[in-house]
Amino acid sequence: MAIDRINWDNLRLFLAVVRAQSAQEAARRMEVDHSTITRRLHRLEKELGAQLFERTPAGHLLTTAGQRLLEHVERMESSMVLVGEDIGGDSHMLTGHVRLGATEGFGSFFLAPHLSHFCDRHPGIQVELLIVPRFINLSQREADLAVNIERPQRSGQVSSKLTDYRLRLYASRSYLQGRPPIRQLQDLAAHRFFGYVEELVFSQELRYLTSIMPGAPMSLRSTSVVAQYNAVREGRGLAVLPCFMAAQCADLEPVLPHEVDVLRTFWLAAPADRRELARVRALWDYLRELVERNQPFLLGDAPGWQRV
Incomplete structure (x- = not known):
């Protein structure tokens, strides 16, 4: 699937899991069901055709594909933050x-x-x-x-x-x-x-x-x-x-x-x-x-x- 058709909300969930190091903790922080996180992560992996995490007892560990995606998504997140603050004037105030x-x-x-x-x-x-x-x-x-x-x-x-x-x-x-x-x-x-x-x-x-x-x-x-x-x-x-x-x-x-x-x-x-x-x-x-x-x-x- 083309990258421009991937749901940004799923990418946000991906970031949350990376930063929480587990789907369960990410679900708690975002106040959504654990099953919702799991389902949408599987959907994102299917859309990309790659496994993003190794599910282990210690938590969710990024695969090589997941690490590459993280670099792209963090740049996207940074750009969106700067656009919002620039348009709203906050970056200059x-x-x-x-x-x-x-x-x-x-x-x-x-x-x-x-x-x-x-x-x-x-x-x-x-x-x-x-x-x-x-x-x-x-x-x-x-x-x-x-x-x-x-x-x-x-x-x-x-x-x-x-x-x-x-x-x-x-x-x-x-x-x-x-x-x-x-x-x-x-x-x-x-x-x-x-x-x-x-x-x-x-x-x-x-x-x-x-x-x-x-x-x-x-x-x-x-x-x-x-x-x-x-x-x-x-x-x-x-x-x-x-x-x-x-x-x-x-x-x-x-x-x-x-x-x-x-x-x-x-x-x-x-x-x-x-x-x-x-x-x-x-x-x-x-x-x-x-x-x-x-x-x-x-x-x-x-x-x-x-x-x-």
């Missing part, structure tokens, strides 16, 4: 919703306090801040733009370096007062640490503790850097933390700051089509202005941030 994805520590400890000022500057824009300890999936439209700790490699995205930031080893004053002194790296063997659950680390960029001290004795592991930060504040151990987080607790002190000095990078990315929307460009430009003003703070060279 500073109004509407913008969803920003961010890593947990940066989103909670740095971005959240500043975004209210962005909203004051642009009262017609409503910002949704998506904070998760993983990568934001822009290709599945989880967000309009995202801050990640690795440079995105997918096509169809615009990305640029946002800022470098520094991490150091931290402990509370109460912990340091009651434990053996730490004067060199070898002294760390007498102390305990908080870090990530090794097999659940979502990026190699987070494996800094193993490079500093292989085999460091861990008393608590967590997928959350905020959990590690709160554990250190309780005075029960040490952890490698971003300076922009640790600076917000007066009781935390850097340990061996010259020996333990980790530099990492945040990257800003957006789908190419969403990047052209005025409200997305406004937030993109604000983030760049914000981090430029706060380079000393993000690098651990200033005690507090500056607003823009």
Whole structure:
């Protein structure tokens, strides 16, 4: 069957199943019967003459044909969104919703306090801040733009370096007062640490503790850097933390700051089509202005941030 005769509603259902990773979850999100989703997917596969999904106990997995279709349908969806917003004028106006994805520590400890000022500057824009300890999936439209700790490699995205930031080893004053002194790296063997659950680390960029001290004795592991930060504040151990987080607790002190000095990078990315929307460009430009003003703070060279 010719592509121009395929029902767009069936393609929308196909997208929903891809993003939900199961027909049952897609049906729940779209508030339709599961049987309706299944029936229309079969119809779409018959129209295209190709199997789009492997049905497995873990969910619906795209076949090679399904992956090719997804690329076409996402381009169609993007074009339709831009046409609607362009005709309605929204693509040129500073109004509407913008969803920003961010890593947990940066989103909670740095971005959240500043975004209210962005909203004051642009009262017609409503910002949704998506904070998760993983990568934001822009290709599945989880967000309009995202801050990640690795440079995105997918096509169809615009990305640029946002800022470098520094991490150091931290402990509370109460912990340091009651434990053996730490004067060199070898002294760390007498102390305990908080870090990530090794097999659940979502990026190699987070494996800094193993490079500093292989085999460091861990008393608590967590997928959350905020959990590690709160554990250190309780005075029960040490952890490698971003300076922009640790600076917000007066009781935390850097340990061996010259020996333990980790530099990492945040990257800003957006789908190419969403990047052209005025409200997305406004937030993109604000983030760049914000981090430029706060380079000393993000690098651990200033005690507090500056607003823009």
